[in-house]
Amino acid sequence: MKTVNGRVLIVLLAALFVDFQLLFAGTAGKIAGKVRDRETGEILPGVNIIVVGTATGAVTNFQGEFIILNVQAGRYTVEARMIGYQAVKKEDVLILPDFTTALNFELPSDPISGDEIIIAAERPLIRHDQTMTMSVMISEEMANLPLRGFQAAGTLTAGFITANTFNAEGGNSNVYVRGGRPEELGVYIDGFQQNNLVTGIANSQIPSGAVEEMVTITGAYDAEYGRFQSAILQVTTKRGGANYSGYMEYVNDRPMAVLDKNHYFGYDVYSAGLGGPLSGNNALSFFISGEARDITDADPSVIGFPKFRLSSEGISKNDPSLADTAIFITDKQGTLTFKKGPQPKNSSGYGINSDRGMALQTKITWQAVPSVLRFDIAGNYSETYRRVGLFSRILTMDNNYRAEITNLNLGMITTYMISDRSYADFAMNYHSNDRKRMNDRFGFDLRQYQSVQGNTNSTSYYSDGLLYDIDGAAGRGPLWYQDRYVALKSSYTDQIDRRNLIRAGADFFYHTIRFLDDFDPDNIKFNSIGWRVDSNYSIIKVNHDDLKKKLLGPAHPISASCFIQNQFVSEGLSIRSGIRWDFFNSGVKRVKNFSDPTGQSDVSQIGDSTRAGKLGPEDYKPAKNWYQVSPRLSLSFPISDVTQFRMSYGRFTQIPNLEFLYMGPDALERTSVNGGAFTVGNPNLRPESVTQYEIGIRRSLSNRLMIDASLYYKDINNLISYIQLASTPNSINLFYNADEGVVKGIDIMLELRRTGKFQGRLAYSLQSAVGTGNSGYTSRSSGDRKVKIYAPLAFERRHNIIATIDIRNAKGEGPVWSGQRWLENAGINFLLNAGSGLPYTRTTIGNLHIRPIFDGALTNGAINAQNMPWNFRVDAKADKTFSWSSHLSLNIYCQIHNIFDRRNVVNVFSSTGLPDDNGFLNSPYGVANLNERQRQQYQVWYNNGLFYDTARQIRFGLILNF
DSSP: OOOOTTHHHHHHHHHHGGGSOOOBOOOEEEEEEEEEETTTOOBOTTOEEEETTSSOEEEOOTTSEEEEEEEESEEEEEEEEOTTBOEEEEEEEEEOTTOEEEOOEEEOBOSSOOOEEEEEOOOOSSOTTOOSOEEEEEHHHHHHSSSOSHHHHHTOSTTEEEOOSOOTTOTTTTEEETTOOGGGEEEEETTEEOBOTTTOOBOOOOOGGGEEEEEEEOSOOOTTOOSOSSEEEEEEEOOOOSSOEEEEEEEEOTTHHHHOGGGOOOEEEEEEEEEEESSTTSSEEEEEEEEEEEESBSSOBSSOEEOEEESSSOOOTTOGGGGGGEEEOBOTTSOBOEEOSSOOBOTTSSBTBOEEEEEEEEEEEEEEETTTEEEEEEEEEEEEEEEEOOGGGTTSGGGSEEEEEEEEEEEEEEEEEEETTEEEEEEEEEEEEEEEEEETTTBTOGGGGOOGGGOGGGOOOOTTSBTTSSOOSOOSOOEEEEEEEEEEEEEEEEEOSSSEEEEEEEEEEEEEEEEEEEEETTTTEEEEESEEEOTTOOEEEOOSOBGGGTBOOOBOOEEEEEEEEEEEEETTEEEEEEEEEEEEEOOSOEESOTTSTTOTTOTTTTTOTTTTTSOOGGGEEOOOEEEEEEEEEEEEEEEETTEEEEEEEEEEEEOOOGGGTOOOHHHHHHHHHHOOSOEEOOTTOOOEEEEEEEEEEEEESSSSEEEEEEEEEEEEEEEEEEEEEOOSSSOEEEEEEEEEEEEEEEEEEEEEEEETTEEEEEEEEEEEEEESOSSTTOEEEGGGTTOOOOEEOTTOOSEEEEEEEEEEEOTTOSOOBTTBOTTTTEEEEEEEEEEOOOEEOOBOOOOTTBSSOOOOOOBOSSTTOEEOOOEEEEEEEEEEEEEEETTEEEEEEEEEESTTOOOOBOOOBTTTTBSSOOSOTTSHHHHHHOOHHHHHHHHHHHOOSTTBOBOOEEEEEEEEEO
């Protein structure tokens, strides 16, 4: 390829982008290898190496070596061709982003025959440039698993902990990696970051059939990656090929309505995808997919829901006057009886625990100038409508919690090949995330959220003083978080010689954040920025600050970074080194003095009734800039023919969740002057940081079996907590960089590649995670800030085991019955999840739940010194494929979650350590003061089903591939 004298120009253009950034993940890998004569072993210069279906290739040099840069992640056929030799093709060559795929050829001499030799490429058990802990899963492996979605499949690796299967908000909000909080897992789809930085969670959804490969990295990843300090999950979606292909899928549990109503939960999912060329010369290709779901009970209770009958006509429109006519059905011992199956529907016609939504995904590749200029466009859009039903509201089902989440991510990467050894990327991205929470009946009609005294629609009634009497109140108030950002990135990659690959780049985020929370319906006031509510309860945008009216426009946080890294490879030794610089500004004015937010003790304001005790422009100052430098170093080398050693060091930084940074002026003034339990957002929060050390080995036990073990240590600082800050005139709760922790552990992975009929994986994690707080909502007294008390973190799972085994017959295999191989192209996959119980703090039995007594429980032991029971869960999927041609097949399957319908405990009452009894009913007060009806209602409250993992679920599906 002709070398363009624009290498310097590209570097200058990259420098211009330092002020415009988003972190895009790598999307391309490298192929490198050597070609020899099969008979003589001599090296062969001048051999053409072609990546079939693309305009990418190379020619071997005088040493018979070749390097192909910038190969998009995915699977390819690679061909070696030379006059006087038979051509050799290797199929299913897997390319991983940021890694080198070693590919060697041996060409047989045959100057006459035009036949090609086709070889199925083997994935290497040991990658010599792998210097960190990582796991790879391809689409066929995912398709065989008894689960759905890349988020679920991504947790099946060592170091990942799923704390609770109940996940109303979706995304990775219940996933913890190596002792990190959920927001510390970075999720990328086709190179674009999916996490919204308000909550730190990735709510993006794509159809399962769209995934081509998935890579998880839990060790010291390259300097290109920042903002996430625990792990990276990279998803590469399918791309269009030279021929049209696609799939259609439908999965449901409708047969269970006839076979076993106790395990019918109204599950329906539809999915389809199509890909192929958009032009005759294959320069333009596409892949598009979509999925829709309608699930009546998305979190089916393993114990069911309480049975009841009414002594009057029944409940219509949540009439509170009839609620006390409910009689809950009990057994002879007075214990509630439960009915299994989907929880009831409310007046909207949807289940009170329902999940509806859709997801769209697209990917377009355009080779504008073959081998020189390429455009890659990717996008995904999803909607989620999630209801969460509580048993305590089973007679007023419309007053439950509803979440609505919409997520859009669009991006384009332009790649320019400067020469066959260097290229530049320019990328842009737009991300939009809206997260709403509301009462299911009222939606976002703010007029309905008037106080109990002023609105009979939300009357709360406690006819006998029992706090958890069947409640007609509105429940959760409205909340709306909105995050929009635009982002740009440029990077430059150069294979400067045989051993060194240098990559440098810069990126930029520009956010627009608006939110509404903590609604005061009597005074029509919110904790808000970027919005206000007028006297007609209409939500109006505020685009600029007006602190005299206690209004803040939207926050515009900015983050930027630049990095440079090098990968050195020589004779099995691989060294990755780099350094990263991060910048962050919260993009909102900050209070000058949280010890006196309203300036009551400010000598310049004392005596001024218009200023003292009131927030105004004089109480604010500009946001502060934060900087962080993060070095990274990792290396690997062989210590035998079958064993590789690795070690790494890295410093990682993470921007705080933006929800912890902001608070509206009016809400802050009310909290300071009147007191209250609100936690005040703090724009002065520093980025969190982690220093991690790791060593590991990877060993081939055979040509199909591999073991990987790693030992790591993490020192965590500046984690977000909140403190009780002494302030004038009232103390306030303030988010603060108060927490720290230490995590250490061992991760072991065993992988068996397909051997005969068997394939499997085993992941085991041994972990110790201690710290001073579990999340941003863990409180500390300001007077105790210098006292560091380490305790097990609430999501520390000391032992965690994940195992999969796949047993499968290929075509022509399986027993013969009546002359037919009924089980050919059929298999079964088992997934085992086992783990020790999460920790909790033991307390006394309190009277907290009885009005008017408000006597809370007291700590009765060391923090998180007790543990819940072990969990064991087995899922399975059996399937069979009917093939009519190489391009048309039908796969039918049955998927079972929690085969044994085991009651796995995911939470307990701290007073007893039990999931179904908090001890109050049998306490002296409970025995003396509650009548039978009150005892029944109290049982409804604490037998909420949320303390157990989900029930057995059986689903049936069809996939038509064409």
